[in-house]
Amino acid sequence: MSDGAQTARPEDDAADAARRRAQAERLLKTWETPKGWRYWSAVNNSEVGAWYTALAFIFMMFAGALALLMRTQLAIPENDFLSADFYNQAFTLHGSIMMFLFAVPMFEAFSIFVLPEMLGARDMPFPRLSAYGFWSFVIGGVFVCGSIFFDAAPQGGWFMYPPLTTEYQPGVGADIWLLGLSFIEIASIAAAVELIVGILKCRPPGMRINLVPLYGWYVLAVAGMVLFAFPPLIAGDLLLEMQRAFHWPFFDPDKGGDPLLWQHLFWIFGHPEVYIIFLPAIALAAMIVPTFAQRPIFGYSWIVLAAIGTAFISFGLWVHHMYTTGLPLISLGFFSAASVAVAIPTGIQLFAFIATVLTGNVVRSIPMLFVTGALAIFVFGGLTGVMVALAPFDWQAHDTYFVVGHLHYVLIGGMLFPVVAGAYYYYPLLAAKTMSASLGRIAFWLMFVGFNVAFFPMHFTGLLGMPRRVFTYPADLGWDWLNLTSTVGAYIFAAGFLIVVWDVVRPKGRQPISERNPWNAGTLEWASEMPGKPWGSRCVPIVESRYPLWDQPDFVRKIDEGSFYLADAEELKRETLVTTVLDAEPVQVQRVTGPTFLTAIAAAFTGASFIFATFHWWWLAVVSGILAMATIIIWLWKDTGRPPEKPQKDVGLGLSLPLYVSGPHSCGWWAMFITMTGDVVAFSGLVFGYFFFWTIHEHFPPEPTAGPGLFWPVTGLVLLAASWGLTTGARIWNGRGDPRALRRALGLAVPLAAAGAAALLAGPYLAGLDPTEHVYPATVWVLVGWTSVHVGLGMIMQLYCLARSLAGLLTPEYDMDIWNVALFWHFTALTALVAVAVVAFFPLVA
């Protein structure tokens, strides 16, 4: 299977060998990683993915250190090791970092690293977007983590319930949480978009949708969940920050607001979040288990369906975090049933893994050890999960150490152990060396025993009445020795993890380079040479099996000889193959972008904008925002979507493919479509807010307030519709060969858009709606404000296309820009339509 043939076979003639050498040299030169300080301008997936993964681990260890401080405080009753303030900051940061800076980014980071290898692609479709996401992650993460050193960290708990986090915590902490993490959430969504496009469009020829490695299916499911789960949280963050900064009373009951709206928006995010964390770890197990069972995964279709089912059901469970808020029993019954039901698809996936092992020849290894440990821990967490899914039992367990125990069983069994298994498994791809099996075994047993010693007693601590998030407790309630045990376990667990860290970073200079495909795996990523080359894959293979390294004869040799597609880089330009969504038929060679510092600069300005806003330094925030936008425009203008020097290119095996496509065939169009889907979900969160308030108020708009009326909103809608129509027309007329019509249409569309946005804002303004007075005007303003900001972005895009057309970069043949902008405008027009329907028409019928 892994013949490891590096050299040409005797029957190859010398000319052939020389040609291949020249190809390889050109490829290497094209994909060369920048040297010296320029190294940090790299955007290639193997660099960015590795940095991203390493940083996620560093943040994780920081959060772990906070956990050890907390466990030390709780070791004995009435301890004064930490102050109440510090403890509250510590648990808020611990949860927030683990969720937002480790669990989710970890999956995205590692997927950026490994997915192109699994798909035989050269890189992700938008390498610079990954780099931008990474630099944003650096800035946002350091900002959030660093706050605790200035006693300025958030202390509202990781779910930040208002009103505690509005007027009762006046410091900057909550703003750091809201803005710093929103920034990272946006980067997470960007990565999700990229991963979805990567799976759908950048597969190797022949890898039909039913041959996609399970990891790919999970990435698709999870990235889709990110796209639907994070936007409601961003909408919630926006509302909460508007209340903190400008006193728009969304959560203030004295002015018609309701703290429960936050809980809905938060948990519509927060519960899928659990599966966003858990499913990628299952995905790792789905790659590891077949390798060490030495057989294909058992029940591929079962697993795919169960993963997608889990993803869907996870959006219907959020209320099980709100069982104690006094909702009607009928709701509790419904959500109990849904919460229990999610155990079924989860169970199917676990049993499919056990079935794979049962029907295979097991090779014992450290990755398998960690996967088995993960199963033991996770199954217990799942069983306690069924317990708390039942509303009546949750009335006792909710917000106690029972839940703390449960959630750590789920997250450490369902995420950390599989990730460590993945680290041992994939380390050779990263470093071309193997990690130590003997250290791995010691680390496993320390972690496994330490974990259970720390977290198993917590279930009883909770049922003996100890609430979570308490910085101290009295001595006489029977919690003392349970807590002491937990603390001891936590230190054992941490020691085990440090051994893993040591094994990762210890110098391995004298250790031999790992053999190729050291585990005898069947999936494509293991075709990688040791050490790997920056080109990712020598050529883009034709895949005919789920396990090509096992099933396709001479597969690795053919890759090495460049016998498949794109074995060369004649023009010294970075290229990867784009295929169709279902059948993976090659349709395009996409030029991907190379190293640049622009992404880091853009991230720095974006980060500065968020950070200045945290301190309410509005002008600096606005200036930074404009600079960020300018940097992004330069980056797009210079290198993105440039017309190629020739329309077609020979990719080998007698196939010639276009170098440029636009519209639904292009990666860019898909990325815009997916991004805007997420954007509409965020907007839906705001609309949900409007109707939520409508349900809790007898009159909404509250008498005697009148709404913004009909005239101005309808005028705004008509003007925006005209701008949208002209933008769509511009695309059509340009496509028919008339770029002047495009320029005329866009020239008219921009002022129409500006007038439309102004008219929308004029509605509430002229009606005298004061957003600080009551939640009704605040909600109206937030809907028209959101729409207007989108119109503003749409105007920048219209102007961009106008300029591109004038510069000759947007032509009838090369029209990707206007396709994508027209698509943006479809969504913006929809947003405007819904906003006007809600604020102007709904009050007439309600």
Place this chain on the structure above:
Amino acid sequence: MPRLSRASPAALLLWLGGCTGQQSALDPAGHAAERLADLFWVMLIGAAIIWVLVIGLAVYAVRLKDEPEHPVMGNALIIGGGVAFPTIVLGGLLTYGLILMPDLRAPGGDGLAIEVVGKQWWWEVVYRPPGGAPVVSANEVRLPVGQRVEFVLTSPDVIHSFWIPSLGGKLDMIPGRVTRFALEPTRTGTFRGQCAEYCGTSHALMAFAAIIMEQEDFDRWLAEQGRPAFESGDAEIERGKALFLGNGCGACHTIRGTPAAGRIGPDLTHVGSRLTLGAGILPNEVEAFVRWIGHTQEVKPAALMPAFGMLRESDLLAIARYLESLQ
């Protein structure tokens, strides 16, 4: 629902060093807590069996079997273990759990109702006996055994959660909303409740004593609580009262029968009769009063009450003795 014998988990109880405790959901003293403790033990035993089966199977598959099993086994496992078994077990469990709910959340009768207002970080407690005048107290909940008492829960500041594990589950107190549920104690004794929803700096220090009494004891106690404050006549205590009023304590605290009529802090009319001080965190003793009044911010960080550390020790002591006398 048949009651589970208390003997079956006895071994586990022993091993745990006892699940007893003033705040234990596993040592129930109320109707709901009993049902829920039963539910827990049933689920725990079921969970233990399932865990052993699944992990036993996994360990067999990874370590013990000699050669690969036939693929039929794999399919049987996915369909049997992944679909059929959980559907049946979860369906049964869900039925068990949902059937419990209407009973546990049945409203209280027309008898006693208690309003509890959660505040950062203490509890205002107002007893509303049927036909009687309301009685205001704080940081302690007393209930007659065998009565289903309605609790009306509100909060003027942040979200809190009212929880007496020995009696039943918890319910949140949400600004702008009124939540209600009923609790039905089944035996007398002294228990402890605590805020379960994180509510700011001193969330850990927001507890209260929950005392279950015989009906006649309760009635007598409530009548006592309804009276104005006890007048001692002792000179030292009178000095303490004068200091209390002279230092402005009455701006925040009420002591019925005196000019102190503040509504910001707890009603202190019968504070000396309570089991604890500072919302369940200090014993009710003179020394504890001194510590609380002189070092409030150390005892309860960020509490609204300023510390009166500037008072002389003897003055603090006098105020403490006065408050202690308010039986």
